Amino acid sequence: MSAAIPQLPESAPFTPEQRAWLNGFFAGIFNRTAIPSVASAAPALVPLTILYGTQTGTAESLAKKAAKVAGQRGFAPAILDLGQTDATRLAAEKNVLLITSTYGDGEPPDAAKPLHTALREGPHALTGLRYSVCALGDTNYTLFCQAGKDFDAALEKHGATRIHPRADCDVDYDAPFESWLHASLAAFGSTHSSLVIGHSSLPPEPPTAPSYSKSNPxxxxxxxxxxxxxxxxxxxxxxxxxxxxxxxxxxxxxxxxxxxxxPRNDPALVAAVLTALGADGEEAIPTPAGELPLRRALTEHYDLGKPPAPLLEALGLSVTPSASPPPAPNSPPLDVLDALQSVPLPKHPVTYWVTLLRKLQxxxxxxxxxxxxxxxxxxxxxxxxxxxxxxxxxxxxxxxxxxxxxxxxxxxxxxxxANKAFRPPADPAAPMIMVGPGTGIAPFRAFLEERATTQAPGKNWLFFGDQKAATDFLYREELEALQRSGVLTRLDLAFSRDQAEKIYVQHRMLAAAAELFAWLEQGAYFYVCGDATRMAKDVDAALHQVIETAGSRTPAEAAAYVQALRTAKRYQRDVY
Ligand SMILES: Cc1cc2nc3c(=O)[nH]c(=O)nc-3n(C[C@H](O)[C@H](O)[C@H](O)COP(=O)(O)OP(=O)(O)OC[C@H]3O[C@@H](n4cnc5c(N)ncnc54)[C@H](O)[C@@H]3O)c2cc1C
Ligand SMILES: NC(=O)c1ccc[n+]([C@@H]2O[C@H](COP(=O)([O-])OP(=O)(O)OC[C@H]3O[C@@H](n4cnc5c(N)ncnc54)[C@H](OP(=O)(O)O)[C@@H]3O)[C@@H](O)[C@H]2O)c1
Ligand SMILES: Cc1cc2nc3c(=O)[nH]c(=O)nc-3n(C[C@H](O)[C@H](O)[C@H](O)COP(=O)(O)O)c2cc1C
Structure with missing residues (x-):
């Protein structure tokens, strides 16, 4: 006998969206708990740990979605940042869903690095663990989904049982994530086998009025x-x-x-793509927003950047990834227009070509x-x-x-x-050290404004750099005013092209090593924002060097010091 699922009374003060969500929520609860009669014992909930590794929050929000669905399917889910677990804790787990992004050149997110290293080194006995991995990535990067692949391989190597194959998700991750989630839960023994795979099967987000998101901008x-x-x-x-x-x-x-x-694509690029396709732009084309004229579809919905592998294959071109910038003159096609112009186009309807394109992200x-x-x-x-x-x-x-x-x-x-892993210190008195050359200055302008507005007493130190002081000193007047008002305690500048040799922010850090280490010892938070590939790596190396020289630590001790900063969330990075 199943209990009737309650519906909200018409008079309840909710919008139609809120009402639909709440009614869905009740249905979820009742589907999970109301089926057993008084006489039959409720089935025990299956413990499930959902681990996530994230740099900018996507994996965390997917972990929360996974927990909601799992909760409705007979599991007792717990969510944990990969930075909050270690191999010993992992060995005690029974069922794990692991969702992680990849950063840098195929690296795991910052917080996930210690576990990633520990699992690479081993040995660990994970024989009692059943798991499945969802890897988030971007096919624009050569080492696509590498961190997820590494975790998947390491868990298997240490004896864990993969209960469902890994999903490698490109930037358009919603559908593959959902398929992976439902299939993994079923493999773990979900109490609901008749799952609907598709966009609508995840429970809607709780109502906030009105809720804007990636899918509802x-x-x-x-x-x-x-x-x-x-x-x-x-x-x-x-x-x-x-x-x-x-x-x-x-x-x-x-x-x-x-x-x-x-974004919207450049009309001139769209026009050139239309010419390459031999189209006039009026052709009706399917898009996520319904059928649209081709010109509008290409402007608003399709990515005309790096040509996707299916397009290259259809054109008989090599799918070898193009080298990092700057590309050689004879490099493979850099964008969709290059690809379409590089060979005579085989005769196909225009819709065929468009369906080979990725969605604009x-x-x-x-x-x-x-x-x-x-x-x-x-x-x-x-x-x-x-x-x-x-x-x-x-x-x-x-x-x-x-x-x-x-x-x-x-x-x-x-x-x-939201980027909860990148915040000014909760303690308004804690010192902040910010390293943000170029556009990396962006969040630090926000942090300084925040501290000025709230009259936070903590000291603030900014390292900024760019090419030339005369032309590239971003927000100069604002920063100088913040210095005069005492909010910006110290400003160290590194203009790389004002002299013969390059001077970068990390050179300024090393020159101020004693003071920088003293701030760290006083509990300072250390932040880095901007270029991931070169600057953030060099700044990380300089931070280790500062601790070694000014803090009289061995390289291993300096590494442990930096790791302790990370664990205490006093080393935060927003790099791209
Ligand atoms: C968390 C986060 C925060 C960010 N914050 C900022 C910010 O505050 N300010 C900011 O400006 N950006 C920021 N970015 C970067 C931003 O998201 C975009 O990536 C950037 O603006 C480029 O996007 P686009 O659409 O203009 O370029 P796209 O069309 O995406 O083209 C960029 C691509 O062009 C290629 N390319 C670039 N230069 C060359 C070259 N010389 N030769 C060959 N190929 C080349 C590279 O493949 C590059 O990835 C941030 C990124 C992240 C992930
Ligand atoms: N992943 C993405 O999608 C994406 C998109 C856009 C931008 N980016 C990155 O974001 C960065 C930000 O661009 P930006 O123009 O604001 O600034 P930037 O290119 O980082 O330049 C800012 C300053 O940093 C210097 N610099 C160069 N190499 C450095 C290093 N190894 N260590 C420390 N400083 C270094 C530059 O010097 P010189 O120029 O004199 O060498 C310049 O003075 C770009 O470098 C780009 O790689 C990434
Ligand atoms: C600086 C930077 C480097 C990245 N490097 C890779 C990479 O090497 N391989 C990959 O597959 N994806 C890479 N990505 C894409 C991210 O993994 C992807 O956007 C993911 O959805 C981010 O999830 P998160 O918000 O949980 O960190 C990179 C993204 C950025 C901004």
Whole structure:
């Protein structure tokens, strides 16, 4: 006998969306708990640990979704950051779902590094563990989903049982994640076998009014776009402001969060792709938003950047990934237009070619304003990506949309991407050391505004650098004013091209090693933002060196010191 699932009375003060969510929630609860009669004992819930490794929050939010679904399917889920577990704890687990992204060049997220290393080294006895891995990644990177692959292989090597094959998810991860989740839960012994695979099968998010997200972005009015570099600079960084209050959006964020921006492709590039396809742009094309004319579909929905492997294969071209920038003149096609122009196009309907393209993805930008200093507004600091290749100027999709067209367009589709692992210290008296060259300054402008607005007493030290002081000293007046007011205790500058030899932020760190180490000993938080491939690695090496020299530590002790900073969440990075 099953109990009737309650429905909210019509008079209850909820919107239709809230009502639908709550009714769904009740249905979930009743499906799980109401089936056994008084006489029959309720089946024991299956323990399930959902481990996540994340740099910018995606894996964490998927872990939460997985926990909600698992909770409705007869499991007792617990969520844990990979940084909060070790091989010994792992050995005590029975059932594990592991969701991790990949960063750097095929590396795990920062917090997951100790476990990743420990599992590589071993030996560990994980014979009692059943698991499945969901790897998040981006096929634009050569080492696609490498961290997930590593964890998957290491768990198996140490004797754990893979109960469902790993899912390797590209940037469009929703559908593969759901399929993996449902199949993994079924393999673990989900109490509900008739699962619906598809977009609608995850429970909706709890109602917040109104809830904007990647799939339901907010059309933010673009208030202003102003260049931050002086004329003559080799760089083009823009300060961009959006209004968050239009239509009562109630969109909120915290210093440290990122803003997701859904770009629109350059009309000139779209026109060139249409010519290459022999199309006029009016052809009806399926898109996630329904059928649209081809020109609009290519502008708003399809990625015209790196050509996807299926397109290259269909054109009979090599699918070897192109080398890192700068590309050789004879490199494989860099974008979809290169690919379409490189061979005579086999005769196929235009829809065929479009279905081989990837969906246009949002770009993330570290928010450069504090909501306390700019209520109802959000600011970004965006470097425009432009380079020449094979006789054509290549433009970064989103950075040049923001630089060239967003203001005229009037609005940009945005959403808040919370980054809980990147926050100013909770203790307003704790010192902050911030290393943010180039656009890496963005979140630190927000952190400093936050500390100024809240009159936090903690000391603040910023390392900033760029090419030339005369043209590239981003936010110079603001930073100097913060110095005068005493909020910015110390500002160390590294302009790399004002002298013959390169001077970078890490050189300034090493020159101030004794003071920097003293701040760390006083409990300072150490933050890094900006270029991941070169700067963040060199700054990490300099941090170790500072601790070795000023703190009289061996390299191994310095590594342990840095690891302790990480564990205490006093070493936080927002690198890209
Ligand atoms: C968490 C996070 C925070 C970020 N914060 C900021 C921020 O505050 N400010 C900011 O400016 N950016 C930031 N970024 C980067 C931002 O998300 C975009 O990646 C960036 O703006 C480029 O996007 P795009 O669409 O303009 O370029 P795309 O169209 O995506 O093109 C960029 C790609 O072009 C290629 N490329 C670039 N230069 C060359 C070259 N010289 N030769 C050959 N190929 C090249 C590379 O493959 C590169 O990945 C952040 C990224 C993340 C993940
Ligand atoms: N992953 C992505 O999608 C993506 C997209 C856009 C940008 N990015 C990265 O984001 C970075 C930010 O760009 P940006 O233009 O704001 O700044 P940037 O290129 O990082 O330059 C800022 C300053 O850092 C210097 N620098 C170069 N190498 C360094 C190193 N190893 N250590 C310390 N400093 C170093 C630069 O000097 P010199 O220029 O004189 O060498 C410059 O003075 C870019 O480097 C780019 O790689 C990534
Ligand atoms: C700087 C940077 C480096 C990345 N490196 C890789 C990589 O080497 N391999 C890969 O498959 N994905 C890579 N990615 C893509 C991320 O893994 C992907 O965006 C993931 O969804 C992020 O999840 P998270 O928010 O949980 O960290 C990288 C992303 C960034 C911003």
């Amino acid at each position: 907010y059309a933010a009015p673009v208030v202003s776009v102003r260049p931050l570099n002086a004329p003559g600079s080799a760089k083009e960084v823009n300060h961009i402001e959006f209004d968050l209050t239009a239509a009562g959006s109630a969109l909120t964020y915290e210093a440290g969060d990122a803003l997701g921006v859904i 949002p770009r993330l930008y570290s928010i450069s304003s504090s909501p306390k200093a700019h209520p109802g507004h959000v600011h970004l600091t965006v470097g425009a990506v432009r380079y020449e290749h094979a006789g054509r100027t290549r433009k970064g999709v989103c950075s040049t949309f923001l630089a060239e067209r967003a203001l005229a367009h009037g609005t940009a589709q945005v959403f808040i991407h």
